[in-house]
Amino acid sequence: MATASDVAKAAGVSISTVSYALSGKRSISATTRDKVLKTAEELGYLPHASARMLAAKRSQIIAVTAPLHQDTDHTVHMQFAMEVTKSARECDYDTLLLVHDDAMEGMRRSAGTALADGIAVLDVDADDPRADLARGLDYPVVFIGIPHDTTGLICVDLDFEAAAALAVDRLADAGHASIGLVSHPRITMDRGSNFPLRFLEGFERRCRERGIAFAVAYPEATSARRAINELLTALPGMSGLILNTGSEVAADAVPALGARGRSVPDDVSVIAAGAAYSTERFAVPLDTIPLDAHASCAAAVDLLVAAIDRGEREPRTVLIAPEYRDFDSVRRAGVAEDVSQASA
């Protein structure tokens, strides 16, 4: 490959002029800059990444640690990894994938060898060991997700508590006084995956605040049947349902309600909250409070790049405000009851 000195020779300038002409880090006469740019183009010159890294003391690489648990939703996972990558590219960074087997080792290595300039941490557990590591690293790390102890960390995530409250409010405002929540599988909860916990807390708190009768069920991996049955047992009059689940369980909720003689939205109003998928093509589209991978990852990468490039490392937690997307799966409680009484 052509080097900067090749370009310099061919263009009849010095090697530093080539460097500056391409980086624009100091003023260069239009004439010589054009000449340099043109010959660089002709020679197909591209700066050697390692040489640039070494001289600039920056690798322009962000490491991504994305553990794969048995219950990991790969769809969501992949979305986040790709969104981090996309956002990183927009800031002129590449992303390096760390294997989860030795996430800690990978993080230490990235930092210790300056392989990467910073790390994005995905799929954060409440009691995530990567949090302590990050605290001891003196190295830019951003968490996409919120561990229990955020001391000293930079974290970004959807505000799941607010999302839960928003969902409850929508249903309560529509007159629903008995609301069920389908949360995540037990295995996920037991692991201490944090966002389901935060959603759950937000849900319970807001229900209490508004005097709503509520119940919670934990589905199996891909079926909502048993969870729905449990909710209907606990709340026979349940007229509102919030799904904080993966897409498969969410898609199964309407049929599961149907199997118990409830139709959506006439008998039960349903909201999918913290959903990384679209419900538009469901048999019955559901009102959604999206988990926007792009928003979270773009914000996270911005923070990480700020920490790397501008040394902005003040710990902080950025909660992304939830949005509501209406697909008409929530009806007024009174109306719904009239309809069901009429048909009864």
Add this chain to the structure above:
Amino acid sequence: MATASDVAKAAGVSISTVSYALSGKRSISATTRDKVLKTAEELGYLPHASARMLAAKRSQIIAVTAPLHQDTDHTVHMQFAMEVTKSARECDYDTLLLVHDDAMEGMRRSAGTALADGIAVLDVDADDPRADLARGLDYPVVFIGIPHDTTGLICVDLDFEAAAALAVDRLADAGHASIGLVSHPRITMDRGSNFPLRFLEGFERRCRERGIAFAVAYPEATSARRAINELLTALPGMSGLILNTGSEVAADAVPALGARGRSVPDDVSVIAAGAAYSTERFAVPLDTIPLDAHASCAAAVDLLVAAIDRGEREPRTVLIAPEYRDFDSVRRAGVAEDVSQASA
């Protein structure tokens, strides 16, 4: 961070002795090696990645290009990306994720800047533009998947034709003379995604060779219902079914057959072939010819590393022989008929 010269000073040796003691690239007396290793340990020395890359003319990085199509099965995708990463780590390589938006640009950049030492290409279409790029790059590239024109390329994949033939043989050997195939959604086929095509060809050829009546259906994204109905219309006597589909469609196949009054395996023998998922926890576990991400990726990484480290760049296509996993979802045709007659 501590540098090699820090270690050299502290250990009272020369800098090259440090380098050699750590790389083992030339013999060193046990005494001095131990001394070097110990002080390196004490100082927490880790070689600076960029410096090492520059001097060694090798980045120890493999780029991975993994396009995300609308119909991409993220589960499979993620599996492959992670398996490449794991295998790469075992060869002391890291993996860089290329965004699919500008896959070509990313490949050119990886090669042109020596950011990566080679590229692994995932999710290969029959007419994949990355193939032509690779041919023109003079740079180690390995395809995990097989484009139509493999001239000049190194490719690795499950032998989907053989897998199809194996599935047909199993059913034919068990006396089934009428076999249906649920292939991939039309959108996937239209894109020219190659492995479904190869599977389809293998299926049709072997059916013809063995004089089997056959039919093919293309399912929707997540439901097998319509596809199953189409097959039963085309082949009213269908007693064998091959599923070359994603996990959701596969899981839906048994219920879909049930809805048409067929039970598995009594009325219909079923095989999931080219399956990247496990059927063990299906209501009815299915005989499986696995699509083993680990096997494909490990082989691919080995080839890529051989190309990088040892210059072994002869084009070739490695087809991984299919294996058969028996879960008792295939019964003898005669037996099955007796049972269904008895219950009729």
Add this chain to the structure above:
DNA sequence: CTGTTAGCGCCTTCAT
């Protein structure tokens, strides 16, 4: 077996 030294290709300060 070990030390000395010349780069790797680029960035950037110091001169001019």
Add this chain to the structure above:
DNA sequence: ATGAAGGCGCTAACAG
């Protein structure tokens, strides 16, 4: 506005 030159930290000949 441009050029010259000194590293960045490591590897790998080249000398002993």
